[in-house]
Amino acid sequence: MDNKKVEWLPHLEGSIPEDVQRYTLSLYCISLEAWRRGITLTFISSKRNKGNTLYKLSYKGKEHIFSVSRGDLVPRGAIQICLKKHTTKKHLLKAGVSTPEGADFSKESSDTELIKYANTLGYPVVLKPIDGASGHGVIANIEDEGEFRQALQYVRHELNYPELIVEKHFTGQDYRIYVIDNKVVGAVSRIPANVIGNGKNTVKELIEIKKKIRNKNPALSNSTIKSDQEMKNMLSEIGYTLSSVPKEGERVFLKSKNNISAGGDPVDVTDELTPKIKEVAIEATKSIPGLVQAGVDVMVNKDKGTGVVLEINSRPSIRAHLFPMEGKARDVPKAIIDYYFPETKESYKNISYYYEFQDVYELLQSGVVKEVSIPDIPKGSVSATRFIITGNFRKRSYAKWVQKQAVNLDLHGSIRFLTNSRCSIVISGSTKSVGEFRKVIKSESPRKTRVRKVVEKSRKSPVKIGFEIVQFEESDGFNSIKREERREREKTEFVLKKDYKKKLKESEYYKGKYQSIKDSKSWAITKPIRVISKVVGNSLRNKSDKK
Secondary structure, eight states: OOGGGEEOOGGGTTOSOTTOOTTHHHHHHHHHHHHHTTOEEEEEOOOOOGGGOEEEEEETTEEEEEETTEETTSOHHHHHHHHSHHHHHHHHHHTTOOOOOEEEEOTTSOHHHHHHHHHHHOSSEEEEETTOOTTTTOEEEEOSHHHHHHHHIIIIIISOOOSEEEEEOOOSEEEEEEEETTEEEEEEEEEOSEEEOOSSSOHHHHHHHHHHHHHTSTTTTTOOOOOOHHHHHHHHHTTOOTTOOOOTTOEEEOOSSOOGGGTOEEEEOGGGOOHHHHHHHHHHHHTSTTOOEEEEEEEEETTTTEEEEEEEESSOOOHHHHSOSBEEOOOHHHHHHHHHOGGGTTSOOOTTEEOOOHHHHHHHHHTSOSEEEOOOOOOSOEEEEEEEEEEEOOHHHHHHHHHHHHHHTTOEEEEEEEETTEEEEEEEEEHHHHHHHHHHHHHOOOTTOEEEEEEEEEOOSOEESSEEEEOOOTTSSSTTOOHHHHHHHTOOOOEEOHHHHHHHHTOHHHHHHHHHHHHOOSSOOSSOOEEEOOOOOHHHHHHHHTO
16 A cells, blocks of 8 residues: 555654554544643543543533543433444434335344345345444345345354344445534545555565554554454456466455454545535434534445445444544544534644553552542743763662753653663653753753763654653663553642542552552652542542443
8 A cells, every 4th residue: 555645734743652552543633632721631430441541621610521433412312322232223324315125123022023024125225233343243235135044044043143234325425523512623434454466475475564664653553453263265367366466456355244343444434425415424413413523434335425324323433534544534523622612713732742551441440549630731942952971870779860850840751771881761841941951951950960972853753741751671680570550650640639549548459559669750740640539529520431
């Protein structure tokens, strides 16, 4: 694949931590957009998986709680409708929105009833679970009764989906269209796993090349293309094997389904949407009472210019819009924050910083705290630079000394030792503070440290909030500290409110946890993350459940 076809959002470059991938990207990029505008960002303990962590956005007395991409302006009733495909279909039909003809069947319906209906409806048909997700259990383009019986046995009795929908198959391309505030802000087509020939490499070699490209994409990493019998069958149908060499520009499909998790490609098609298809997606969203934002799955027949709505997701992942394999990324996070906080549309957005999510998530999962707020992003004019220091170091003491200077000057960045005698220091903050740090680093040093050379280099990439000591090897005099132990010991210093401190004293376990946090230093940031101790009340839980 030609990487030149891909155009990602420049303000996200260098801003996505390595451990933020796939499903977690949605919440991270939306919360990052808000945080960079000066909106306070707080994560809420909810014992959910990482990608579904609840987060709260607050600005000048206004507050909204989000789950993934969905904010609390989406009412519970709309969520419940979207969760059931058959109720969604009823609302679509009532609003006059084009959707495939079909019927739903309860668990009391016999297999014979479904088979009879499929025969009456006429083939090809689609069989899918009423409450399925991510395309699981969906069998499309079933061409005769024999195939339908096999599909029914698989979906109903092997996958255990007793409640099913049978509907007419519509020939076209599967589009996911994102709608918010009655506007289409992005659309992707999901195409099955494939490789594009170059006239030189075999299919097997092209798959390995494609895997490397996918692993560089935050939305697709670890969504590998597996070599299995289905792939061999697909290749056999066109007279190919894994050893065949496709010609230049030839796209060879390897799977029949378009699931991204199975190696499918998200391709941006926003600019290809006709006004008619946009209107279909918007009207579909409006057909669900109160649904102000949604991902609408539309099957589009480009030759005829028609489209039918397959389903609506009230909490869709937006990762494919942000990191397509082909085409232009769409700034869906901006559209979402614009809608929820319109007063910040013209606010200064500081893209010089990003925040670490993994440490926050681990702390929430530990049960020590109920909420964690990310420090407010630095305001005003900021600058960043990088120093390469050469000298004789006692690494631990020098790193701690540098960290102390940075914290005292309200600066962010990191120190990383490149060799036993060289280290790299990244620093960012107000221009004045950076200047003061420059003077200190060139003229001072801790005891038993001799700095021989200081070289300053430009720094343009975003800097992680806080100051971090990173990349110590076991051989560099740190007593072979394991990475996990080091990470735990060097976590950010958190400031706990007095009422929660009292609760911590009631338990030796929590005392130990609190002490480990107090003793840790890896972020040691200028305005420590505030751990808010209040228990999330029923009203908050009810509010968050509405997502």
